[in-house]
Amino acid sequence: MCELYSKQDTLALRRKHIGPSCKVLYAADPIKIVRAQRQYMFDEKGERYLDCINNVAHVGHCHPEVVKAALKQMEVLNTNSRFLHDNIVEYAKRLAATLPEQLSVCYFTNSGAYHGHLSSLIEISPYKFRKGKDVKKEFVHVAPAPDIYRGKYRENHADPASAYADEVKKIIEEAQNRGRKIAAFIAESMQSCGGQIIPPAGYFQKVAEYVRGVGGVVIADEVQVGFGRVGKHFWSFQMHGKDFVPDIVTMGKPMGNGHPMACVVTTKEIAEAFSSSGMEYFNTYGGNPVSSAVGLAVLDVIENEDLQGNATRVGTYLTELLNRQKAKHTLIGDVRGVGLFVGIDLVKDRQKRTPATAEAQHVIYKMKENRVLLSADGPHRNVLKIKPPMCFTEEDAKFMVDQLDGVLTVLEEAIGAQTESVVPENTPCRTKGGPQERFGLETLGEEVKQKSLCS
Numbered sequence: 001m002c003e004l005y006s007k008q009d010t011l012a013l014r015r016k017h018i019g020p021s022c023k024v025l026y027a028a029d030p031i032k033i034v035r036a037q038r039q040y041m042f043d044e045k046g047e048r049y050l051d052c053i054n055n056v057a058h059v060g061h062c063h064p065e066v067v068k069a070a071l072k073q074m075e076v077l078n079t080n081s082r083f084l085h086d087n088i089v090e091y092a093k094r095l096a097a098t099l100p101e102q103l104s105v106c107y108f109t110n111s112g113a114y115h116g117h118l119s120s121l122i123e124i125s126p127y128k129f130r131k132g133k134d135v136k137k138e139f140v141h142v143a144p145a146p147d148i149y150r151g152k153y154r155e156n157h158a159d160p161a162s163a164y165a166d167e168v169k170k171i172i173e174e175a176q177n178r179g180r181k182i183a184a185f186i187a188e189s190m191q192s193c194g195g196q197i198i199p200p201a202g203y204f205q206k207v208a209e210y211v212r213g214v215g216g217v218v219i220a221d222e223v224q225v226g227f228g229r230v231g232k233h234f235w236s237f238q239m240h241g242k243d244f245v246p247d248i249v250t251m252g253k254p255m256g257n258g259h260p261m262a263c264v265v266t267t268k269e270i271a272e273a274f275s276s277s278g279m280e281y282f283n284t285y286g287g288n289p290v291s292s293a294v295g296l297a298v299l300d301v302i303e304n305e306d307l308q309g310n311a312t313r314v315g316t317y318l319t320e321l322l323n324r325q326k327a328k329h330t331l332i333g334d335v336r337g338v339g340l341f342v343g344i345d346l347v348k349d350r351q352k353r354t355p356a357t358a359e360a361q362h363v364i365y366k367m368k369e370n371r372v373l374l375s376a377d378g379p380h381r382n383v384l385k386i387k388p389p390m391c392f393t394e395e396d397a398k399f400m401v402d403q404l405d406g407v408l409t410v411l412e413e414a415i416g417a418q419t420e421s422v423v424p425e426n427t428p429c430r431t432k433g434g435p436q437e438r439f440g441l442e443t444l445g446e447e448v449k450q451k452s453l454c455s
Contacts, residue, residue, distance in 0.1 A: 003044055007032045025375070026368055036061030039389045039396060041373065049368075050396055053375045055224055055387040058254030059301040066257045069297035070290055078290045081108065082282070087292035094299055095265065098234045100245045105271040108287030111252060111260035124186060127193065139180065141171045141453040145191055146199040149334045149345060150353050161199070165206035171453055172214055182216035184248075185453050189236035192224040195378025196343020196385055198336055204237065204244045211453075217270065220246035223262070227254045228302050228390065231312030231339030239338065259294045261286075307390040311339035318342060318386070318397040325401060329408045331356055340392055344384040344404075346376075355380035359415075363407055370403040 005013065010032060014024075024030045032044045038060035041049045051061070059066065073087070081088055092106040123137050136142065146164040148155045153163040172182055185207060191197035208218045225236040226249075233239055237246055247270060252262030263286075274281070285291065302308065319337055322344060326332040333347030346356040346363070360376040363384065367374045377385045384404075388396070 003034065007044060025373075026365065028365070029368075031368070031373075038063075038391050039393075048371060050372045050388075050400060052386050052388045052392075052400055053373050054389055055229065056253045056258055057389045058227055058229075058257050059298055059305070059307060060389045060391040061258070063257060063297075063301055065301050066259075066294055066297045069293045070259065073290045073293035076289075078288055080282075080284055081287040085289050085292075087289045087296070088287040091287070091292040091295045091299075094296060095263065098299075099249065099265060100242075102245060102267050103249060103265050105266050105268055106287075107264045107266075107271075107281055107283075108291070109262045109264070109283045110285040110291070111262050139183075141175055143168045143171055143185075143187075143453060145194055145197055146203050147191075147195070147197045148200055149197075149336065150355075161202035162206060164200070165203055165210065168207050168453065169210045172210055175453070176214070182211060182214045182453060184217045184219055185211045186219040186221060188221040188223075188225060189239070190225045190230075190338070190341060192341070192385070192387070193377050195345070195380075195383040196336060196341065198338060199240070201240065204240045208244060208246075216453075217247040219248040219250065221250050223250055223252045224254075224387070225341055226251050227298070228308040229254070229311060229339050229341050229387070231308055231315055234308070236338075236341075255298065256291060256294045257298050259291060261291045261295060302390070305391070308339075310392075311390055314392055314394055314397055315339040315342065317394050318401070321397060321401040325405055325408070328405070329412060331359060331408055331412060337386070340386070340388060340390060342386040343378075344386070345378075346382045346384065355382035357382045359411060360384060362411060363404070366407040366411075367403060370407065372400050372403050374400075 004010075011030065031041075031049070033041050033049075034044050035042050036051070036057065039051050041051050041054075041061065043049070051057070054061070077085075079085075088108065092108075095106060096104045124140055126136075126142050144152055144164065144167050146153075146160065148157070148160050151164075152167075153160040157163055168185070175182060187204075187207075188194070189204075190199070204218075211218055220235075220237040222235055222237065226234070228234050230236050230239055235249070237244060237249070248264060248266045250262070250264050255261050255263065315337065318340075319335060319342060322332075322335040322342065326335050330350060331346050331348075332344055333350050333353055334343075334345035336343050336345070345353075346360045348354040348356045348359070355378075357376075357380050360382040364374045364376050375385050377383050386400075
């Protein structure tokens with residue numbers, strides 16, 4: 001494929017013309033990707049990388065049916081949703097059919113149903129306000145993540161779901177004691193950037209009971225974990241049982257397979273309340289004919305290629321392979337996941353569950369050298385995050401795990417050799433910086449989203 005610039009020139013131009021807050025993956029040694037197909041990406045030299053992190057290219061990079069749908073509609077018409085067009089209503093109907101009956105009204109947008117670009121969203125995103133200069137606003141209350149591996153209530157607790165839900169109840173009571181009312185509770189159905197956390201069964205039901213009991217609504221963020229990624233269910237919140245139905249669902253990322261589109265789906269009652277406020281909702285690009293055609297094609301591919309079934313089959317196989325690695329490698333503290341949403345929690349000490357942050361960064365760079373793309377996430381950046389395109393195969397899973405096995409073997413041998421070195425106790429370390437600098441690494445990750453209440 002023809003390039004306009006060499007990799008070094010591209011990097012130099014990016015530094016000159018693209019804002020410094022726009023980060024690149026593998027900052028110490030960025031990859032220049034020039035094309036992609038299905039679950040593979042290719043650099044400017046033609047080297048192929050197995051993509052284990054792109055949940056946006058949901059049905060596979062450049063899927064021909066999605067490309068064809070976009071091209072076909074783009075050749076005819078693209079305009080805003082103030083004109084009548086069949087695509088937007090057909091897509092809304094198809095989308096609503098995947099959700100519980102009461103979630104039936106759609107508000108389309110373009111890649112915006114997400115934490116982080118508006119001040120109103122930054123204010124309810126702990127990742128953002130904890131990293132920036134802003135402090136938590138008085139009306140925002142952060143509930144502890146329902147993490148049964150390294151959280152306050154762990155797998156040996158008799159009822160972690162109730163314990164974590166009671167933390168939310170406590171926050172509600174404290175807010176009320178200060179004269180505040182609860183407006184909403186928002187959380188990812190499974191925490192992705194928070195470290196691949198699967199909430200314990202029953203958690204959301206209890207939280208919903210407490211929140212609705214004081215007049216609030218429950219918002220499920222499915223931006224990263226929806227559209228069949230968990231396999232058995234189309235939406236991740238559905239894993240928690242039919243008796244849990246959120247009042248609002250946000251979705252995006254995989255929705256357009258790389259085409260920018262997103263949506264908020266809610267109940268008729270909430271939509272009517274919004275309308276009665278007198279506020280018109282309009283988005284120039286949201287729900288346009290091309291985007292709707294793309295969304296319909298994605299839904300067709302998920303169904304026609306049985307990608308939910310593939311997520312279940314390959315995800316189960318992948319988890320089995322990783323658990324075998326856990327038995328072999330002491331760096332692996334936990335393997336958790338559902339379908340093609342899997343996390344590997346790396347630790348320095350299994351008993352203390354000390355996060356192996358520098359080691360995780362080392363692993364993702366070494367995996368890149370082996371032509372496998374992974375990322376590390378979570379509050380400590382120590383969880384290897386696996387969320388590949390849904391066409392990921394058992395052969396891909398085996399290849400990825402084999403490469404990981406090799407990287408961890410060499411790393412653990414190096415750590416063992418360092419530990420066994422004869423260094424007198426209390427001798428000052430002469431190595432500059434911490435383990436991250438010794439490995440020559442640079443940390444880069446996505447958002448760490450935690451549960452938030454707004455009052």
